[in-house]
Amino acid sequence: MQRNGLSSSLDMGAGFSRVIIVDHTGSTNADAVAELSSSSADAWGELSVLATADQRQGRGRLDRQWQAPRNSALCTSFVVRPHAGSGQVLPLESLRWITMLVAVAAVDTLRGFSLDASIKWPNDVLVGHKKICGVLAQLVVEPGGGASVVVGIGMNVNMSESELPVETATSTYVLLGKELDLDAVLRSLAEHFERHYRAFASVYGDAERPDSSGVCLLDKVRSRLSTVGQDVKVHLPDNTVLEGRAIDIDGEGELQVRDARGKMWSFAAGDIVHMRPESYGA
Incomplete structure (x- = not known):
């Protein structure tokens, strides 16, 4: 495999205040949490993206270690700061749904590449019965008092079968038999996430209230939950x-x-x- 990495600059449109692509890092989540815990938090706006194709100290739920060969996985953190938006601030209890918003976006992204993806509660994405993504959210109380969420997602993309971490994992390469462009995958993931987040914010974080599509977030999750x-x-x-x-x-x-x-x-x-x-x- 050739395994090209992410472009150093990607245009995600006006929906994101910052889009930062780094060549490598220990953990995009840890980097984002550190930024939000500092005096530079306001620079991240309401929505931002931090991504790499070479994460070396990734962690999942219960502090489980997660690593992948360079340019084989897409490691992305969405920085969500509802209090920085122009609309009504989301209730604190609604922030629990941000993890599911990212999972829904991941399912939609993978389905766009002709993969039958689904959500395994509480924070994994499967194709068939094998894991292709993990999602991890961290709540951050900023120095100014605002509550923000950093949601990290690791997606196995251009990873061969021998490189999979466990037998219960899979990748787009294993399933499709070809490499995917990491830029295209990230762009799709970000577009889907922004769309679902804006819809959720438009109903003030009420997962049971239908948005402009006529469907509530709870039902969006249910329709993707295996x-x-x-x-x-x-x-x-x-x-x-x-x-x-x-x-x-x-x-x-x-x-x-x-x-x-x-x-x-x-x-x-x-x-x-x-x-x-x-x-x-x-």
Whole structure:
């Protein structure tokens, strides 16, 4: 594979205050969080993008390490500062949905490349039953008091089968048999994210309120979620495992699971260690 990297400058249109492409970094999320924690936070506007094709110290949920060969993966952080926008500031509790907004954008991006992508609750994107993206959000309280979110996404793009980190992972190269232009993938991801974010902001962060498309964010997530309807194992911090059937996702973004006795359980992303559908990795 030739594996070209990202262009040093990409035009994302007027929707983003800053678009920064770096040759390499330890972690785009860590870099963005550091910026928002400093006196330069206001320079990032309402929406910005920080991306690289060479991230060397990436982390996922529960501080799991994530690395990939240079130019094989797209590592992007969206900097979301709702208080810097011209409209009404989003309620703090609505910021929990920003992770899902990025996941929805990733699914739409991959479907644009003819891949049947879906969301695995709470923060992964699959093609078939294998992971192609992971999403990680971090809340930042800026020095001025504003609450912002940095959402990082790592997408396996031009990665050969032998380079995949685990057997349950996949990449666009493995699935399509050809390289994709990283600039095109990033541009598509950013365009989809901005569109979904603006729609969400237009209804003041209410995931159950339809936007101008006539569809609410909750239903957008539901239509892309492959977890619902599957038998799942939910691993909890006390080392217990709950088994049941994933029934739905509610208006708080929590997964509803019915166990073998018919009891309903509700889980937020922070409640679990990990969640495995029966078909995961098959």
